[in-house]
Amino acid sequence: QVQLVESGGGLVQPGGSLRLSCAASGSIFNINVMNWYRQVPGKERELVAHITSGGYTNYADSVKGRFTISRDNAKNMVYLQMNSLKPEDTAIYYCNAPVQYRSGTEYYTGDFWGQGTQVTVSS
Secondary structure (H helix, E strand, O other): OEEEEEEOOEEEOOOOOEEEEEEEEEOEEEEOOEEEEEEOOOOOOEEEEEEOOOOOEEEOOOOOOOEEEEEEHHHOEEEEEEOOOOHHHOEEEEEEEEEEEEEOOEEEEEEEEOOOEEEEEOO
16 A cells, blocks of 8 residues: 655764655555654644645644754655753654555545654764
């Protein structure tokens, strides 16, 4: 059907930068909104940023001015540029999208998640 695969996580010092990527593949017909979430063990998953196919973006207050979400509609990819990273940004970051896809001659909509990528901000 559809797969979302994240990449780009890792260990970075406070104040540093990372760029996450997420590639969507499969029998995709349309993806309107693409989201980045993050989760710390023992806490609820938090919406970090989202972007529509038209380029409208929205961010959690905790990352405004530091993170930038972007996408390449032709490649079904979404990115998260993270600057001025803080220890409290440490989490597993997940890519998410409601996707309209084709199966045989039918079209469906499903909510798909990537496997997550670890971001650790520490000195």
